[in-house]
Amino acid sequence: MAIAIPSFPPGSQTSIILKSSAVDQTPYLGGPIQRVARLGDRWSYSVTLRPMHAAQSRPFVTAIRQGLSAKVLCPVIVAGISLAGQTDCTIQSGSGKTVTVTGTTANKTVGQFFSLVSNGVRYLHEVTSITGQVLGINPALKVAISGGEVMEFAAPMIEGFLDGNEQETTIGMVGNVGLSFRINEAQ
The missing domain is CATH 2.40.30.290 (Elongation Factor Tu (Ef-tu); domain 3)
Known part of the structure; x- marks a missing residue:
């Protein structure tokens, strides 16, 4: 079962990236480059949550840490x-x-x-x-x-895995917690 990441607070930043499975073939002795389009393009979704107080950030920190070993579901927001x-x-x-x-x-x-x-x-x-x-x-x-x-x-939601195998939480001088993560589509 996938771990659900809560809805983001206002002021958070997101970016979405389409990763192409196409391959460019460049001839060694000149000639045109050929792009071979293949199936399997996938999305990546990067999220930077606005700084939050520790109590506000707990649901996000918990979901992200659980997501290191399981699939995650994350809402997709487009401006x-x-x-x-x-x-x-x-x-x-x-x-x-x-x-x-x-x-x-x-x-x-x-x-x-x-x-x-x-x-x-x-x-x-x-x-x-x-x-x-x-x-x-x-x-x-x-x-x-x-x-x-x-x-x-x-x-709309993206289902996938968190990028990497570790997750860092930044705690500021006034106790604000900063979080950022990236989800790569699983299939």
């Missing part, structure tokens, strides 16, 4: 996109970088993140285009779609 009023959808069909959904796409926007839940595992994706009930997504689907999978738009 400029309000999640208020967002509704989850279900997939009717999909392959590659497109999915056909049931439910409304009226309040969805390009650049918005969602979690695709398949067999109890969350896969983070980004909306790249919207045409009626068909959404373009990035990265490509990582699992076969059978229909009925849930797309979590209201509360």
Whole structure:
């Protein structure tokens, strides 16, 4: 079971990184570089929590320390996109970088993140285009779609492992605790 990281306090900073599985092949004797695109692109999510008093930071410190040996679930926040009023959808069909959904796409926007839940595992994706009930997504689907999978738009989450095998907690002069961590998508 994955460890849930609590919602971040206001003033925290996040950054999201897409790690490509593509490989560039450069010929030794000149010629054009070729990029071989492969499946398996994954997200990394870096979080720097604003300084908090020790009592406020305990749930975060505990979850992060537990997450050193288990999967973690972390909410994904993207500036400029309000999640208020967002509704989850279900997939009717999909392959590659497109999915056909049931439910409304009226309040969805390009650049918005969602979690695709398949067999109890969350896969983070980004909306790249919207045409009626068909959404373009990035990265490509990582699992076969059978229909009925849930797309979590209201509360997208990344599921993965904390980067590294240690976690440091910084305690300031006035007892404020500073935390930062990175989650790498597991699948």
